[in-house]
Amino acid sequence: MGSQHAKTAPYYFVPGPSKWPVLAGASLLLTMAGASAWVNGYGWGPVANILGILATIVVLFKWFGEAFAESESGLYGDRIDLSFRWSMSWFIFSEVMFFAGFFGALFYARSVTMPWLADIDHKVIWPDFTAQWGNTPGGTIDPFTKMGPFPIPTINTALLLASGVTLTISHHALRLGQRGKTAFWLAATILLGAVFMGFQVYEYMHAYSELNLKLTSGIYGSTFFMLTGFHGFHVTLGAIMLAVVLYRLMKGHFTPENHFGFEGAAWYWHFVDVVWLGLYVVVYWL
CATH class of the missing domain: 1.20.120.80 (Cytochrome c oxidase, subunit III, four-helix bundle)
Incomplete structure (x- = not known):
């Protein structure tokens, strides 16, 4: 957020519906399910764990990117x-x-x-x-x-x-x-x-x-x-x-x-x- 935005920002910005919380929950679930399967010797565990981690990284990158854009556009x-x-x-x-x-x-x-x-x-x-x-x-x-x-x-x-x-x-x-x-x-x-x-x-x-x-x-x-x-x-x-x-x-x-x-x-x-x-x-x- 920049100082030039402080006086023009809305009283309290409420973002619209977002898909990122659901996707974050799903990717974290996949990550932990894969980790649990991995330590218990299931062959699909490592693949699921790695895919879950990668999906979580992508979701966070996109989600935080939206927050950064909202901040720099003067909404905060x-x-x-x-x-x-x-x-x-x-x-x-x-x-x-x-x-x-x-x-x-x-x-x-x-x-x-x-x-x-x-x-x-x-x-x-x-x-x-x-x-x-x-x-x-x-x-x-x-x-x-x-x-x-x-x-x-x-x-x-x-x-x-x-x-x-x-x-x-x-x-x-x-x-x-x-x-x-x-x-x-x-x-x-x-x-x-x-x-x-x-x-x-x-x-x-x-x-x-x-x-x-x-x-x-x-x-x-x-x-x-x-x-x-x-x-x-x-x-x-x-x-x-x-x-x-x-x-x-x-x-x-x-x-x-x-x-x-x-x-x-x-x-x-x-x-x-x-x-x-x-x-x-x-x-x-x-």
């Missing part, structure tokens, strides 16, 4: 801007609750289950088991080595902290109307996110091949990969969002006064940064 006023802000806020809140569930599972496993398995009632079954995080009752799973904070997790922390700084610089440049500087620092943010993901892929390869740490390595392995894996997925999603913002910026979208598309993606990226700080302390250090 201050009230639509406010509704977008509330919507993004609630979406991020839902993501906070999502990660809170996984952090809660980690806390329960460490602070409740581990001491319980080591109490006197279980000494008969596992006499050598001690309530130390990462330990497992003897013979239940293959031995593994826990993941420490050095060097990759610490490097990734520095990368995400740096990306928060570059994104803030980019935002301030946009507010000052410095589009070239905005694009440069936004591209730097995306690059830092990509490097982060590269290091995480290397970390997973190291965990599987050298530490024997896998998703099946007891509660430690499952919580480690679920928390860090879902965070990595969110970093990827955030980088895609910022890449779309960069593309729109290069197409001439956004003004210093009206650029919530940029701000919404920036909110999400900063949220991802904060979650990582929690992961870095709780998963790698404690």
